[in-house]
Amino acid sequence: MxxxxxxxxxxxxxxxxxxxxxxxxxxxxxxxxxxxxxxxxxxxxxxxxxxxxxxxxxxxxxxxxxxxxxxxxxxxxxxxxxxxxxxxxxxxxxxxxxxxxxxxxxxxxxxxxxxxxxxxxxxxxxxxxxxxxxxxxxxxxxxxxxxxxxxxxxxxxxxxxxxxxxxxxxxxxxxxxxxxxxxxxxxEITPSARNRTAVFFLLPVILEILLIIIIYSALKLLTFIKERFLSPAEEGQYVMMHGEQSPHACEEAYEIMAELTTNTEPRSESDYVNFRET
Missing domain, CATH: 2.60.40.10 (Immunoglobulins)
Incomplete structure (x- = not known):
């Protein structure tokens, strides 16, 4: 100016x-x-x-x-x-x-x-x-x-x-x-309004944490079920290998096991004596 x-x-x-x-x-x-x-x-x-x-x-x-x-x-x-x-x-x-x-x-x-x-x-x-x-x-x-x-x-x-x-x-x-x-x-922002505002902003974070916990728990449960019920154990493998054989094969296996048991029984003392005399 x-x-x-x-x-x-x-x-x-x-x-x-x-x-x-x-x-x-x-x-x-x-x-x-x-x-x-x-x-x-x-x-x-x-x-x-x-x-x-x-x-x-x-x-x-x-x-x-x-x-x-x-x-x-x-x-x-x-x-x-x-x-x-x-x-x-x-x-x-x-x-x-x-x-x-x-x-x-x-x-x-x-x-x-x-x-x-x-x-x-x-x-x-x-x-x-x-x-x-x-x-x-x-x-x-x-x-x-x-x-x-x-x-x-x-x-x-x-x-x-x-x-x-x-x-x-x-x-x-x-x-x-x-x-x-x-x-x-x-x-004016009252204490209750402040609390509601804080919850509003924290709610997505809380939901995200809960979602992570749920997913982690589900994965752990799935792994446990897979290891406990779905993985073949040694006993299961034995049953599966012989499950298709006939009942006669089972009886033959039983007789073989009985014979082996009989043959492996310890001999009497007389048997050992006779063997030495011979």
Missing amino acids: DRDGLLFVFILIKLSGSQDVNTVRTVSVQSGQSIIIPCLYKQTYAFSHNRKVLTVHMEDVRESNQFSCPAVIPSGPGQPDNFSLEVTAGRPRLSVQRQIENVSEGKSVSVSCIHQGEAPVQWCQLHGLCVTDRGTIDGAEVEIRHHQEHVTTVILSKLKMKNTGWYLCSTRQLQMPVHITVHNRTD
């Missing part, structure tokens, strides 16, 4: 509306920890109204300082875009267990705001609306419970996908941003 084109866009932005930036005022972070800071930009044009969030990820913070949200377009009248980072050696004055929460549509989620006597604790949208005790934000029910001296639990229920966005645990001086992501119920 040439210089004249850029100048035209700049003039259009300045004439069409102004930029508002919503972010935290002061966050408290323990030294060496990380923090996510959302910067919510609101640009009103003559023909549209859009919101855009940029997140600033700060890792291994060490020193307290003043920071600004990244500039997207030339600033106009509106809220300031800077925030203060308070770094503490010990526990921060206001913190949460997780800055990112995920929940299914229609379900509930709890956020624990941990503070060091910084009360009262409110639950706020990044762009303004707050609840101190009970209330609703964009149709979602908000209940704040003070369970312990330094812990305040925020319970969000009846959530819908439109409730996805950035919120704040907020006190008079500090804010801690929390992002709530509400998923569609159809996108």
Whole structure:
């Protein structure tokens, strides 16, 4: 785009509306920890109204300082875009267990705001609306419970996908941003659904293994039957060789065997004596 084109866009932005930036005022972070800071930009044009969030990820913070949200377009009248980072050696004055929460549509989620006597604790949208005790934000029910001296639990229920966005645990001086992501119920994968999916993918493998086992067992059984019942043994061969002979041949064989038995009987002592005398 040439210089004249850029100048035209700049003039259009300045004439069409102004930029508002919503972010935290002061966050408290323990030294060496990380923090996510959302910067919510609101640009009103003559023909549209859009919101855009940029997140600033700060890792291994060490020193307290003043920071600004990244500039997207030339600033106009509106809220300031800077925030203060308070770094503490010990526990921060206001913190949460997780800055990112995920929940299914229609379900509930709890956020624990941990503070060091910084009360009262409110639950706020990044762009303004707050609840101190009970209330609703964009149709979602908000209940704040003070369970312990330094812990305040925020319970969000009846959530819908439109409730996805950035919120704040907020006190008079500090804010801690929390992002709530509400998923569609159809996108939720329950444990039972995971099990069914796993079985679906494993079923072909299981069937293949069973088929291999069945084939192997059948081959082993066939080999056993062949060796045990179909292979000719020595006794079987003898019977087959003589099975076609006549009954007289069997009787002759019996007589020959009887004669051999008689002839092989040991002689008496007198036989041996007579033989020597001769």
